[in-house]
Amino acid sequence: MVPSCATSEGGDARCRLLAARFEAVRARTAQLAAPISAEDAMVQSMDDASPTKWHLAHTTWFFERFVLADASDYRAFDPAWDYLFNSYYQGVGPMHARPHRGLLSRPTLAQVMDYRDAVDTRMRARLQRGDLEARLLDIVELGLHHEQQHQELLLTDIQHAFWSNPLQPAYRDDLSHARGEATALRWIARPETIAEVGHAAWPGRDGFAYDNESPRHRVLVPAHALASRPVTNAEFAAFIADGGYRTAGLWLSAGWDVVRSRGWNRPLYWDEACVRAFSLGGWAALDPDAPVCHLSYYEADAFARWAGARLPTEFEWEQAAASLPVDGNFVDSGRLRPGAPATTSAGLQQMFGDVWEWTSSAYTAYPGYRPWPGTLGEYNGKFMDAQWVLRGGSCATSADHARASYRNFFPSDARWQFAGLRLAKDSA
CATH class of the missing domain: 1.20.120 (Four Helix Bundle (Hemerythrin (Met), subunit A))
Structure with a gap:
């Protein structure tokens, strides 16, 4: 039986x-x-x-x-x-x-x-x-x-x-437009270490995880520093004002081709003056202290280069997030838009929720990866091609669906998701 x-x-x-x-x-x-x-x-x-x-x-x-x-x-x-x-x-x-x-x-x-x-x-x-x-x-x-x-x-x-839609209606016109205030960006140094990343194979006793999160394994994470919070709208506006979308040297070659062919000069959903943004609540003044979102990988990478930094690897991100509670601005809050940090914590802020964070890691299989058996094995593995890993969840993610090992993935030019970035840099 x-x-x-x-x-x-x-x-x-x-x-x-x-x-x-x-x-x-x-x-x-x-x-x-x-x-x-x-x-x-x-x-x-x-x-x-x-x-x-x-x-x-x-x-x-x-x-x-x-x-x-x-x-x-x-x-x-x-x-x-x-x-x-x-x-x-x-x-x-x-x-x-x-x-x-x-x-x-x-x-x-x-x-x-x-x-x-x-x-x-x-x-x-x-x-x-x-x-x-x-x-x-x-x-x-x-x-x-x-x-x-x-x-x-x-x-x-x-x-x-x-x-x-030419009328650009709101999905809901009762969403809150409350603003917060971003803290000053700080660099949090992390020493070189061998870290365990990923998730034990599911099903098991350690909770749910997709097959692309396993097996759990060890990686060398070099010394580095992570920004204390995601990049804000105001910081990205400075990139635009400084000619970021007009400076070829900041962009990957394919990214520069996309910028020129599609006429990109600001994030998706920003107005031409870069003072308003369209959201699920309709048009509203751009919140300068909220995390910038609806960026492609190309835009996130170009901004990081302009800022004299880089995108974190997914293992740098996961090692930092693994010890933190999965707490943040998720869909459960009902806000349905990113916002400034709710606290003034001296540590890492907004690792979970608000915006997915692009990493510099290509979406590939972990050593020893095995897809699920049968038809459900098509769920993740066959998409390990020309995509990049994002981490952390967004304001449209359910809180009980997020975890430190979660590997989201999208192609380089995808902009319609709630995707932003956190800066990283090598330690001197």
Whole structure:
């Protein structure tokens, strides 16, 4: 007999915890989608983004396809949706092309929400009965973290869609515009050390982690210094005023080509005067003390070079963050925008939340990396190509989804995410 919640040691407790987490995560997705109309929900403003309706359907399809459909007698909600809402799992079968997700006027948003309700009901019954074997419970846990990734994408994608609309409406017009005050940037020196980085292979006793975070291993971290906080809007504005976007020597060759071909001269969502920025709350005065965000890797790297510094490696970042509490301005705060530090701590500030921080580390496999078995092995490993690692989470990340070993990744020219930077430099 295959162990299940009802038969394995500690299974009942895990089922209860996953059932409660399932309800919370699914409810948050619905809450984040609530301000978005049916018309808004099918807009796809660029190839890299997806419509809200697609996010709602895909995260539901994940549970149906990988958990519920594991039963031999399971009947699909709609077999055609296996094609519409598969993202990139070649092991499942063909899928609708990503750049054309905005063409899916059918199914309607109401039908997608009915789909969510139906799958939630079936998932709820399985979790309450306690008949899911440990392997499927692992997939439920993975699916919940997968959905939290899509919650963040839902927000970043709808912000880009609304900014692309000539009316430039706000996602929510009740978001706080409270300002803080950035502390003076300080350099925090760290000696050379051999550090343990990464996460033990999951599933295990050490909590959830994606396969790209394992195995845990040792690395040599040279002596260096990290900036006490992320770079602010005011500091980035100084880079612009000093001709940063017009100085070829500051840019990687491919980055300079992108700057010229796309006409970049300021961060995404800044107005031409660099005094206002578009956010999920609409247009507002630029907060000079908030972390700069919506930067590409190219822009972060150019700024670091202009500042006489560099981007940290992901191991420098993780070694510094590992001893800190995972605390910060996450989506849980409801602010949905980066802000100045809430405290005047003398140590490292805002390592978690506010903005993802670009690192100088290419997104590659750790020594001894093994993708998950089966189709879910396509989740991360096949994207280890021409991308860079970001760390720390953002104001659109869930607090219980973040951790020091988390490796986010995007290509060099990606700007629509809540991505900023923290400076580093070699110790003299």
